[in-house]
Amino acid sequence: MIDLPGVMDATWPAAALHRAGPWLVREGQGGGKRVSAASAEAPWQPADIALAEEAQAALGQPPLFLLREGEEALDAELGARGYRVVDPVVAYAAPVAQLTAVPVPPIRVFSIWPPLAIQTDIWAEGGIGPERLAVMARTTSDHTALLGRINDRAAGSAFVALHGDTAMLHALHVLPEQQRSGLGAHMMRAAAFWAQDRGAINLSLVVTRENAPACALYASLGMQIVGQYHYRMK
Template identity: 50%
Template sequence: MTPEALTALIDATWPAKSMTDVAGWTIREGAGGGSRVSAATATPTAKINERGQAEASMRALGQRPLFMVRHGEDALDAALEADGYAIKDPVTYYTAPTATLAAERPPAVTCFQVWPPLATQAEIWDAGGVDDARLAVMARAAGPKTCVLGRIHDTPAGTAFAAIHDGTAMLHAIETAHAFRRNGLARHMIRALAFWAQDHEAAQIALLVTKANVGANALYTSLGMTPVGGYHYRIHPEA
């Protein structure tokens, strides 16, 4: 997948409140929804050493200047580093054929598809840092979408969100409550969403995870997902 296609997938399945073009840069209004919906990206007309208007636009939105640096954007990365921008949250993009993940159904009464999310899911997400602003991101996604409620011993224990764009189901906000981790629930929720994706004719499953999340990276690899790229952010040194 090209960097531009990956960005389009993110924008469709985890959308910013608004996007505008400013002097060749795509400016995202995140509305508190995190880096993914707040970072600026370069378009083909962007001049990497002329970022003043982009930075001013982000500040006007109440956002600290933040740029997503995708695979192959080495010149942009070097220019931002020279201006004191620090690396933030390197991310790996994983993908797999839907059929690979939809090969084995989760145990009975473990995972339930729900939309809109239930209050108990919102509580699980909130405890993991997925707050109301990120729930608003999910609500903005326009394509086919769903979330799954994971249960252990008849107790709500996990939740995850998925949306489809251009034949790919993108998984976001996979969260297991702390007391129920290491029970395989994340694996079950991913498989449940894969069956949902298969029903909606999505040929690929994809997700993003920070490189620092060692456990999640190991899980996705064990499921047969392949790392095929990624990006990192560069954040302005001054708030």
């Protein structure tokens, strides 16, 4: 059983964590919803929602909650207060041994830290800017960046980090003109080899449901859906 919340928070960390009554409020500093959302860590009452809203306002962040499976009551309460569903997400995972059964061709994917300038450029093309690079830089668990090459050029970049026996891949982006070349699959397998070398059992990731090409890639590798969540935002 993968500790999905623990892996997510450890491998893609918020700048700071704050407590507000029953809520864990993440300080994202522009790093995206995953590092900026509040989540319930203890039993809550409807009046407690204001505590999270006040804490997020103090951080200069909009009211944003992360809703996991089993939190239907909170989901309904937020919906009644005018919070809309944003970015439904699914989590995929597979044993690293399954992904490393097929070797990565030579001169395809390299593990590099800190990232090269070309990787920063590739991420920028995919909308992964300085604030998300800062998330990678503050990760304290074992981590690396992956540079993918195809057709004699650098064309893909990703970040992978380890928590316990599970590695999680983040920020995978392949340049549009090089997509459907197989590079994404090579980079996933390279992430699994990196994780395997560090004793990991599983490789995981999260992706929005609407990203059909990415979901198709992960399914083609035999990865299984192991969880889901969504956000509520005013």
